[in-house]
Amino acid sequence: MPLDVLFSVFSHLSPKDIINVARTSRIFRETLMSKNATMVWKSAREQFGAPECPSYLNEPQWAALLFATSCQSCGVKNIQTVDFGLLRRLCTACKKTHFVVESKFKRRYPGVDSEVLELIPYTHAGTWAYTKKSRFFWEFDIDRMKNKLEEYQSNVRRRRAGAVKALKVFRTQQKEMVKDAQETIEERNDWCHDFSQGRLKDKQTLKVQRMDAIRAKFLELGYMEQDLYDIHWLPECQQATPLSDRTWTRVRPTLELIVLHSKRKRLERDMGPIRAGRRAIIHALYQGYKKTLPPSQWKCLPRTVDICAMEPFIKVLDAGANAAAHFEDAMRQLPKLLSSALARRKKDAPASLKKVTSTLASASTSTLNQSSSETAKAGTAKAPPPNPLDLVTSAFVCLERCHASRYRSVFGLYPPSSHLFGWNEVASHECRPDTYSDSPCMELDPQALTIAVDDSGSMAAAAIVRAVGLDDKVATIADMDVKDLRFGCSVCPSTLKDGEIEWCKVGYKWREFVTHCTAKSHAPATAVVVLSPEEVAIIKEQEMKDPRLSQELWTCGHCAAHLDSLQIREAVIEHLKSTHNIDSPREPEDLFLLERHRLKDILEATYPAPSPVPLPVIPHARARGRHCICCGGGTPEERNRTFNLRGVLSHLAEKHDITDPIENFHYR
Secondary structure (H helix, E strand, O other), X not given: OOHHHHHHHHOOOOHHHHHHHHOOOHXXXXXXHOHHHHHXXXXXXXOOOOOOOOOOOOHHHHHHHHHOOOOOOOOOOOOOOOEOOOOEOOOHHHHHHHEEEHXXXXXXXXXXXXXXXXXXXXXXXXXXXXXXXXXXXXXXXXXXXXXXXXXXXXXXXXXXXXXHHHHHHHHHHHHHHHHHHHHOHHHHHHHHHHHHHHHHHHHHHHHHHHHHHHHHHHHHOOOOHHHXXXXXXXXXHOOOOOOOHHHHHHHHHHHHHHHHHHHHHHHHHHHHHHHHHHHHHHHHHHHHHHOOOOHHHHHHOOOHHHHHOOHHHHHHHOOOOOOOOOOHHHHHHHHHHHHHHHHHHHHHOOOXXXXXXXXXXXXXXXXXXXXXXXXXXXXXOOOOOOOHHHEOXXXXXXOOHHHHOOEEEOOXXXXXXXXXXXXXXXXXXXXXXXXXXXXXXXXXXXXXXXXXXOHHHHHHHHHHHHHOOOOOOOOEHHHHHHHOOOEEEOOOOOEEOOOOOOEEEEOEOHHHHHHHHHHHOOOHHHHEEEOOHHHHHHHHHHXXXXXXXXXXXEEEOOOOOOOOOOEOHHHHHHHXXXXXXXXXXXOOOOEEEOOOOOOOOOOOOEEEOOOOOOOOOOOOHHHHOEOEHHHHHOOHHHHOOOEOHHHHHHHHHHHOOOOOOOEOOOEO
């Protein structure tokens, strides 16, 4: 190709593009660096109104200084600032390494004439700040100028012809170069600033055009403007390059996932009132179905929101606005769906039950085998081993909110009675709201609960069983419920209730005591105290004041009269007498508490206890540290743990919920 044609093509490129072309091959470099290509560089520079090329630089050098964005020393990219005093584009790291401040010149270059500094460019902008009082030089400029001056001076010493004049001309040219560089700094910086702002505006324009093109593409596909809000600031939409067909093919899958999600949310908002109406239909049908079941099964039924999440129902629930809402087929499948959900909970809540039940079953089998010969001699039939789910030692906890939350009681902060015992409690447990709302904004969480075996709870339950004289390997929940005993804690000190003058302790049912031991980290074997019949009578009398007895949480066990409106216990008893002719109703056969999740009102029945006996003060206890008395039933490490005063007070508040401890009662 003729050079004039090639130069004509290059003249339409930007200076940065010409620089990139010159770096592609040796032939292009030699061609564009020749004097014949000067007009190519000049015309490209003039397109952007750049300052004229100074006499001490050629056009390619000037273009590289103005339009390239790499450090001219190390090559690091994206250097946006040019130092026109030094006539270089430098990164901060190179400045820190190679700058020489004038005040340190003599120490850095001993024996070198300071005249060198008057012949090379300099800057007042250091690596950290700009200062008029200091001049910074490029160390390689100093080295080159020192060598150049030595060469001229050597020629003068050798008395070569014209050497003196050449040295004088060289000094004059260098000083004029330095002077010109300093006088034009402001002008050239102004152009750089305007050029940068223009580039930013051009980039912004290209970004807007790209986003408009993407928006038009999605609108053609049937999406709406509000579906595109979430993609506006994504990198695919913020690039300063036009949107080609190839680019659209590449970015569409990524963007369409987000746009589709936004569309679904928009349709969800639009469908809110329609879905709410359909949920109301499901709720009415579900309530009607419940009335056909024995009331004892209501506890194990899922919530309405869980029913709405089941496949046959959600298919109709999420149907289009114009689709008819027919739930007949879904209702026919409902009994099977409920059975599957219950079986799934029995299988999956928890998965760790297999390990525990196998251990318990083997232990039970071992115990029975040891007495099998004696049973055979006695001529009696060997009793089958109990179902592991019925054992007292099978203690479960819900890992959702009810287990993690904390409630205030009269004796401090306790977790609620979150341990579950037996299949009935596991199947009926539901700690999330069981309320139903037809509000378009009401979307409750339909996810399944996570229920797991609690090893510490199982150990506490085993200790309680042994304390009442039963075998912890075969004792069942029914065995403990028949005994109906109450338990005290030997570790917890006696306490004064608000407004009371008598010391007392809390009495627990066996389920509550398991939770108490695990929550307080007590060793159950030493903490459990079986209360006397007199103390049990006092506690049971207080339990008759349980706030749940007067709350509308009770229902009849024979009919569905209270399904839609639970009643207080006395009202249900009156219903049983008048409707079912039951004068002495029993729980849970005739009436029961329909409590799907734990209540915040926790009754703590107490029994009289002696006042705490102060422990003898140990001499020099302050020097050796403080000990927590409440950890007396804990592990050896807990019993022997030493605190300073602030530490033991913090420990009592955090672990034992004692905010006003008494010295020698709670700590020593």
